[in-house]
Amino acid sequence: MSQSSSSKLRFPKVAGYQLVKRIGGGGFSTVYRAVNFDEHRVAACKMVTLTLETTKQARKTLDREIRVHSALKHENVLEFITAICVEPDEDLPYYPGLYMLLELAAGGDLFDKIAPDVGVGEEIAHYYFTQLVDGLTYIHEQGVCHRDLKPENLLLDAAGTLKICDFGLCSVYRLKGTNKTRRLCELCGSLPYVAPEMSQTVPYAAEPVDVWGCGIILFTMLAGNTPWDEPTKKSYEYSQYLHGLCFDADPWTRFDRGVLSLITGMLAVEPTERMTLAEVAAHPWMIQPSQLVHKGPATLAAHLTASLRESGDLDIADPNLESVDRDGDLVMGQNAHASQFTQSLQLFSQTQAGTRYTPVLTRFYAAIDPLILLPLIQDALTELKVKWKPAVAVDLNSGDDGETNNGDGDKFKEKLIRMRIGGYDRRRLLFKGWVELEHFTYNGTEGTFCVMQRDQGNPISWRQLWKSVIMSPGVEPYVLRKRAYKKE
Numbered sequence: 001m002s003q004s005s006s007s008k009l010r011f012p013k014v015a016g017y018q019l020v021k022r023i024g025g026g027g028f029s030t031v032y033r034a035v036n037f038d039e040h041r042v043a044a045c046k047m048v049t050l051t052l053e054t055t056k057q058a059r060k061t062l063d064r065e066i067r068v069h070s071a072l073k074h075e076n077v078l079e080f081i082t083a084i085c086v087e088p089d090e091d092l093p094y095y096p097g098l099y100m101l102l103e104l105a106a107g108g109d110l111f112d113k114i115a116p117d118v119g120v121g122e123e124i125a126h127y128y129f130t131q132l133v134d135g136l137t138y139i140h141e142q143g144v145c146h147r148d149l150k151p152e153n154l155l156l157d158a159a160g161t162l163k164i165c166d167f168g169l170c171s172v173y174r175l176k177g178t179n180k181t182r183r184l185c186e187l188c189g190s191l192p193y194v195a196p197e198m199s200q201t202v203p204y205a206a207e208p209v210d211v212w213g214c215g216i217i218l219f220t221m222l223a224g225n226t227p228w229d230e231p232t233k234k235s236y237e238y239s240q241y242l243h244g245l246c247f248d249a250d251p252w253t254r255f256d257r258g259v260l261s262l263i264t265g266m267l268a269v270e271p272t273e274r275m276t277l278a279e280v281a282a283h284p285w286m287i288q289p290s291q292l293v294h295k296g297p298a299t300l301a302a303h304l305t306a307s308l309r310e311s312g313d314l315d316i317a318d319p320n321l322e323s324v325d326r327d328g329d330l331v332m333g334q335n336a337h338a339s340q341f342t343q344s345l346q347l348f349s350q351t352q353a354g355t356r357y358t359p360v361l362t363r364f365y366a367a368i369d370p371l372i373l374l375p376l377i378q379d380a381l382t383e384l385k386v387k388w389k390p391a392v393a394v395d396l397n398s399g400d401d402g403e404t405n406n407g408d409g410d411k412f413k414e415k416l417i418r419m420r421i422g423g424y425d426r427r428r429l430l431f432k433g434w435v436e437l438e439h440f441t442y443n444g445t446e447g448t449f450c451v452m453q454r455d456q457g458n459p460i461s462w463r464q465l466w467k468s469v470i471m472s473p474g475v476e477p478y479v480l481r482k483r484a485y486k487k488e
């Protein structure tokens with residue numbers, strides 16, 4: 001497709017929903033917030049580009065994702081609403097691709113709220129891990145294996161309920177109504193989360209690989225980091241685990257005996273010795289009553305973000321500039337975002353245009369102009385060995401979220417500055433995302449509202465990068481913190 005014809009293309013409406021803002025992406029997709037303006041409803045739309053070169057195999061995989069995901073209905077599985085396809089050889093004014101309309105996870109990523117190397121307390125880990133096991137038990141009952149359980153595929157809805165998403169790597173291993181299971185052979189997933197048997201060439205049993213994924217997730221919730229780079233002898237930490245030498249060291253020493261036996265049961269190297277999901281669900285740590293279940297959404301949000309509060313990270317993401325009435329009198333066009341849970345999580349922020357819904361907590365306010373802050377952030381990124389592309393100006397009023405190339409500084413004034421960045425985290429996993437800078441004036445304070453939005457990669461690593469940027473010597477002096485704004 002030529003540049004001139006592609007520039008005329010737009011997004012189709014999907015079941016009455018218009019794609020309005022990019023909110024995430026993965027290895028293969030871009031995810032947008034989608035709004036049905038007639039019905040005042042919001043959703044998410046996952047878009048995968050199709051070209052004339054898209055292989056049959058890739059299409060088969062996408063078909064499977066749609067077929068399987070659309071059949072799954074459970075409280076802890078992200079709801080699939082519908083899908084449409086725009087073929088690349090159709091003569092339509094739309095970007096060719098598969099558009100999957102999904103329930104919006106308005107609470108953002110679960111792991112975006114977890115402080116690196118600190119993790120969450122056992123209570124909140126128990127609360128969410130139980131939901132993960134419930135959702136996965138249902139998925140397995142349908143004969144489906146997820147195969148890509150990892151932090152970035154666990155989202156929260158507006159009420160703070162866990163939603164398993166991304167069935168891009170799933171597989172049907174048991175046909176409904178039969179007891180016949182088949183072994184799987186495709187090697188997939190990313191190394192820190194995959195089960196050891198998946199790196200061998202023999203077919204593997206389906207259910208145990210998801211149980212392993214659950215073990216990695218529970219560990220990551222409690223420790224704020226994954227246990228190893230990869231489950232092979234190449235990894236020092238994994239070798240220490242194999243030889244039982246890790247248990248005297250942090251973070252393993254932090255785990256109580258009950259939860260430790262559950263984690264090691266799920267991370268049994270031999271799949272036949274690994275706990276089954278039913279055994280996980282029946283483990284004493286799992287069946288203990290939860291104190292959180294009966295408490296309200298505000299308490300839930302406070303518990304979830306306790307580690308961010310203690311480190312002061314939340315005061316930076318939300319330095320009390322907002323005009324939101326704490327009792328909930330929030331003026332919002334799209335009410336589906338606003339719940340007591342999302343408000344307590346501080347997912348709304350004050351910008352030039354008013355109160356904006358920003359599901360990511362990796363953001364900050366700085367007391368200087370965007371054009372002065374930009375080079376300071378670029379220096380910090382270079383120092384951190386993170387690659388960045390030249391910044392572009394995005395017209396806030398164009399509605400299509402399109403990017404226009406910058407020329408002079410003036411253009412930035414009315415617009416948002418966006419810069420794509422990417423690199424590798426300490427587990428050698430690729431991350432990508434962007435930094436957005438927007439000018440703000442509020443109650444006599446002027447400066448920049450900066451959002452760091454992750455596209456791909458581990459949310460905890462992304463949070464670590466955010467922390468490094470705001471703590472860098474160039475940026476740190478200008479970061480606005482809550483203390484300065486406390487009313488007497």
Ligand SMILES: Nc1ncnc2c1ncn2[C@@H]1O[C@H](COP(=O)(O)OP(=O)(O)O)[C@@H](O)[C@H]1O
Binds near residue numbers: 031
């Ligand atoms: N329904 C949704 N609501 C909010 N954010 C979403 C939703 N679906 C996906 N995302 C965001 O987009 C990212 C990529 O979506 P995912 O389905 O995992 O795509 P991929 O197959 O490309 O990994 C997720 O990690 C999440 O941050």
Ligand SMILES: [Mg+2]
Binds near residue numbers: 026027152153
């Ligand atoms: Mg994903």
